[in-house]
Amino acid sequence: MISKLVTCQEKYRPQYHFTPKNYWMNDPNGLVYYQQEYHLFYQFHPFGTKWGPMHWGHAVSEDLVHWKHLEVALVPDENGMIFSGSAVVDWNDTSGFFNGKSGLVAIFTHHDTDPNSEKPRQRQSLAYSLDNGRTWIKFNDNPVLVNKEKIDFRDPKVFWHEDTKKWIMVLAAGDCIDIYSSPNLKEWRFESSFIGHSGEKFGVWECPDLFKLPVEGDSNQTKWVLLVSHGDQPASLYGSRTQYFVGEFDGHNFTKNGSDHNVKWLDKGKDNYAGVSWSDTVDARRIYIGWMSNWRYANETPTQGWRGAMTLPRELFLTSKGLLIQKPVKELENLRDEHIQIKNQMLEPDKDLLSNLQGTTWEIIAEFEFEEAKEFGIKVCKSTKKETLIGYNVDKEEIYIDRRISGETSFNEFFSSLDCVAVKAQNNRIKFHVYLDRSTIEVFGNNGEIAMTNLIFPDSQSHGLELFSNGGNVKLLSMDMYRLKSIWSS
DSSP states (O other): OOOOOTTTTOTTOOSSSOOOSSEEEEEEEEEEEETTEEEEEEEEETTOSSSOSOEEEEEEESSSSSOEEOOOOBOOBTTBEEEEEEEEEOTTOTTSOSTTSOOEEEEEEEEEEOTTTOOEEEEEEEEEESSTTSSOEEOTTOOSBOOSSOSOOEEEEEEEETTTTEEEEEEEOSSSEEEEEESSSSSOEEEEEEOOOGGGOOSSEEEEEEEEEEETTEEEEEEEEEEEEEOOOTTOSSSSEEEEEEEEEOSSOEEESSSOOOOOBSOSSSSOEEEEEOBSOTTOOOEEEEEOOOTTTGGGOOOSSEEOOBOOOEEEEEOTTSOEEEEEOGGGGGGEEEEEEEEEEEOBTTBOTTTTOBOSEEEEEEEEEESSOSEEEEEEEEOSSOOEEEEEETTTTEEEEEOTTSSOOTTOTTTSOEEEEEOOOBTTEEEEEEEEETTEEEEEETTTTEEEEEEOOOOTTOOEEEEEEESSOEEEEEEEEEEEOOTTTO
């Protein structure tokens, strides 16, 4: 199903994550399901491997795993570059583009320079497709939404709000999220702004998403979730990241629940940014994907000929405590190949349970039980001098990824890092669900309670795996390892 590439074995090229054929990729855009296809558009520079004049790249999939690369969807024009945005199915032809039938409409940001002031200018525009997204026609009356006062005014995420029978747009507007409504996608009315608490501000806000989720354990209750990414700034310890808010939305205002201003981070690693969710999925799942990088070093990562990868698609759930749970989509199980299982083994210094295993494309599900141990976990991409640790620190009650000696780190001083997230063990047990894919690591702790996403760039000799423990007894209750097939050939 996928366009097979002669370059699929390039150094650092992930084998089952989405990457561009070549050149530069960042934010996912226009995520929509239509006519049995998941559409993935993305910020794309087709002439270089660093950020440049933005286009919309395009790929489609029937299963969220195998992707077919299509021609560039949207190119810069007289209104500017094509920044981030969304796509919807206009089922009832509210736009009038489809002669009474349904079709796809893209809502995106045009970015250019105002010829009168020489200041950056960001305006919202439309394009529509009459052939399932293969070609696009830009609306003659673009742009459809302008704000002459705000320079940062971008990344529209649009959805149909059934209660008010209107389209809703959430838009990043500097340090707030502006909300607009429209009956037809062409004429927009300002509804409100969500500002948030000062303690939740970490630079310019970007790439919002607003959607409703059922509350687990209560079939009659739903909540609205607002995702907000924030750009990098010197004071940020983590560079660019994504946070979320849980609350209520009535078609006009988003109101955050409670007065707790502790920031809820979507991902506790360094490399998950600008993620948004698919619209119009037929099975009611809320499926999210993010760009796997960080603006602190995104232009410097040491890949050749291509730069940028997406996270694995994740299904989102909401707990009664207002916490997002993330789980890799079930379709990924179709990539499982060789299966290795270990049960009820004590971790001992002179007994390496994984000594015969090599490889850099694994799914690993492991549950540990500890007694007096100080820390334990899994070493991946290991050689005599290099390794990446995925572990649990018992005293600090933290899951961590240590990539300080993971391989190539010299391209940016911020990259070498030990990243941690607080997780309380349940009955002295910790469960890891790890996806390793050459230069990417995604860790889901305690059944999706936490997610950590980090890039690594190991050398060609770093193929080993090892279980480790320090300071006391640790029992490996169970470990299922699956060697995963490449999407370039499966």
